[in-house]
Amino acid sequence: MRPPGGLPRLTTGGTRAAPIPCPDPHSHHSPYPGRAPHHWLGPRRATRQTKGSPMSKRPNYDPAPPALYSAWISQWLTPSLARLVDPGLPEVDPGVLVRGLETWKSAIHPATSVGVDDIGPYIGVRLRDLVNLRSDQSLDEAPLRGERRVDPEGFGIIILHLACGGGFSFKKNGAEDDPDRKDYLALFSGNSRPDLGRLLANTPVAKIARHSVLDHYDYRRAGLRKPADEASERARGRRTRSPTDGREAALALSLHRLASRPKRAAKEALGLSRDGFRSHILDAYRVLDGLRPLPWDLREAT
DSSP states (O other): OOOTTEEEEEOTTSOEEEEEEOOOTTSTTOSSTTSOOTTOOOSOOOOOOOTTSBOSSOOOOOOOOHHHHHHHIIIIIHHHHHHHHOTTSOOOOGGGGTTTGGGSOSSBOTTOEEEEOSSOEEEEEOBBOOTTOBTTSOGGGOOBOOOEEEOHHHHHHHHHHTTTSOOEEEEESSOTTOTTOOEEEEESOSSOOOBHHHHHHTOOTTEEEEOOSSOTTBOOGGGOEEEEEHHHHHHTTOOOOOOOOOHHHHHHHHHHHHHSSTTHHHHHTTTOOHHHHHHHHHHHHHHHHHHSOOHHHHHHHO
């Protein structure tokens, strides 16, 4: 039985020590007068993870290596901004965005590649499947999720957002056993997970993002459909997800990671100020919006 006054505490020798005091629910100091505080759980018990079981915690990804980040800025972002001023300049080689990925411990697998199809150029993003990564496997042994295709400029936005750490998560539009369920890619994890499709299309907060006419694995702007009103979509009997945060929220999350304590030395090695990092991400969005116009903007302009 639990002794009065708190929870029992075990010493290293296995004998019972004095109980940890539990706040008196009848004390005027208690925030829960008249009842036991529901948040009092006592000491947390260490748990063992069985070998071969799924990972219970996502890895803490590293900031981008300084040489890699510098190459993104000097060989991709700066020339791309110049093309906004002078469209006659040659196209920037998107290969610079994927070279050296093997030197960065991130959610993006080095198998990520550059290609061209009928829609246009793309970068095929390969992500590590951490859900099915066992505890006895290293990060390099993680299985890969299906390829997601994005515009090269969209991939530039992704890697800049993740340059100070962080990974991906998936938003599911159905139950696990639903054969029609689709997993939509989002940046970061936790309560705030900006939907990648919303970021790339710059979908207004009051609108519902509608993904590519090709399939939900393709995030290129040329295939995206015009955002819809939530009320009209529900009136047509379609399941919708509530509008979520957009670019400003994603930018705030990246800036928070720049200032956070974990791996501070590695982030300081990048030599980034808050204003400089913010400017790089906003400039990347300018490049995407300027070089890859949305299809409905092109139709309305003609």
